[in-house]
Amino acid sequence: DTGVSQNPRHKITKRGQNVTFRCDPISEHNRLYWYRQTLGQGPEFLTYFQNEAQLEKSRLLSDRFSAERPKGSFSTLEIQRTEQGDSAMYLCASGRRTISGANVLTFGAGSRLTVL
Amino acid sequence: AQSVTQLDSHVSVSEGTPVLLRCNYSSSYSPSLFWYVQHPNKGLQLLLKYTSAATLVKGINGFEAEFKKSETSFHLTKPSAHMSDAAEYFCVVSVPLSGGGADGLTFGKGTHLIIQP
Numbered sequence: 001d002t003g004v005s006q007n008p009r010h011k012i013t014k015r016g017q018n019v020t021f022r023c024d025p026i027s028e029h030n031r032l033y034w035y036r037q038t039l040g041q042g043p044e045f046l047t048y049f050q051n052e053a054q055l056e057k058s059r060l061l062s063d064r065f066s067a068e069r070p071k072g073s074f075s076t077l078e079i080q081r082t083e084q085g086d087s088a089m090y091l092c093a094s095g096r097r098t099i100s101g102a103n104v105l106t107f108g109a110g111s112r113l114t115v116l
Numbered sequence: 117a118q119s120v121t122q123l124d125s126h127v128s129v130s131e132g133t134p135v136l137l138r139c140n141y142s143s144s145y146s147p148s149l150f151w152y153v154q155h156p157n158k159g160l161q162l163l164l165k166y167t168s169a170a171t172l173v174k175g176i177n178g179f180e181a182e183f184k185k186s187e188t189s190f191h192l193t194k195p196s197a198h199m200s201d202a203a204e205y206f207c208v209v210s211v212p213l214s215g216g217g218a219d220g221l222t223f224g225k226g227t228h229l230i231i232q233p
Contacts, residue, residue, distance in 0.1 A: 004159070033220065042206050042223030043160070056220070091160070103148070103210055103219040107160040 004108035006092050012114045013082055020078045021111040025094030032075050033105060034067055035091040036060065043091055049075060082115045089113075118143045118211040120190075122224035130232045135194040137227045139207030142188065148210035149190045150221070151181055155203045163205075166190060177201070202231045 005024040013019050025032050030051050035043035046065070048056045051072035061067075064082075069075040079086055089112050093105040123138040141147060151163040164175025171183040181192045190207060207224040 040225075042226050043221075045220045045222070048220060093160075103221075104162065104165065105221060106162075107152075109157070109159040 004092055004094050004106050006090075006108035006111050008111060009109065010112045010114075012116065014116050015084060016081055018078065018080045019082055019113060020076055021090050021092075021113075023075045023077070023092030023108060025074070025092070026096075026106055027073075029094035029096050029106070030072065031095035031103075032069055033093045033095065034075070034077050035093065035107075037089040037091055037110070038087075046077075046090075079113070082113075084115045087113055087115045118147060118209045118222055120149075120207045120209045120222065120224040122205075122207050122227050124227050125225065126228045126230065128230040128232060129197050131199055132196050135192070135197045135201065135229065137192040137205050137207075137229065139190045139192065139224060140188050141190055141207070141209050143209060148219070149181075149183065150208040150210070151175065151179070151190075151192050152206045152208055152223075153203050154206065154226075160206070163192070197229075197231050199231050199233065202229055204228055 007022045011019055032049040034046040036046055037043040045058050046061050047067050049069040052069050064080045067077045089110040091110045093107045095105040119142045121140045146168050149166040152160045153163050154160050163179050164173045166173045166183045174180045179194050181190055183190050204226045206226050208221045210219040211222050
């Protein structure tokens with residue numbers, strides 16, 4: 001099973017430090033999404049790539065956040081100068097459009113960030 | 117704007133009894149709707165999807181959902197609950213992204229399903 005892989009699974013850091021998460025999508029998917037999920041809430045959209053182009057960013061993505069997908073394959077999400085409010089599960093998903101037209105996303109297990 | 121409302125934050129049922137998780141949606145056009153399940157320490161898994169074909173949609177693990185346009189609902193049901201069904205369930209609507217050519221997903225807040233032995 002070559003599903004969506006995310007690393008690291010857990011990251012504990014001190015406030016003010018930088019962290020980077022990596023996502024390896026399903027190889028034949030050209031669409032890649034990042035979501036953030038806080039405790040007791042549903043995932044919230046952060047950003048979207050089609051191949052290497054970042055086509056949409058949520059207002060949730062402050063200027064401390066940057067995402068890249070340099071070769072249209074894996075993606076990284078970097079958070080600079082972390083704050084306690086950044087503590088969350090960061091989810092990556094890759095997608096394809098089905099014959100019926102639905103945008104079906106496959107999610108990774110997530111990277112849990114704890115900022116002390 | 118597209119949104120979903122999950123009417124119950126927690127649902128508790130006994131093993132072997134029916135499950136009903138309620139979801140209402142708001143959309144300015146015919147939506148694509150999904151149910152995802154999230155088990156602890158595992159990724160979100162697609163249970164089923166509605167894409168304007170049959171209004172009764174069958175998914176994995178015996179779950180199904182019925183799209184009712186007149187009620188703007190997409191409730192998830194299962195005839196007989198199993199202990200392994202205990203998880204968080206999310207109702208999801210597809211929303212267009214301004215970047216063009218693709219959709220994102222808007223999630224409800226989730227319903228925590230508890231199965232009593």
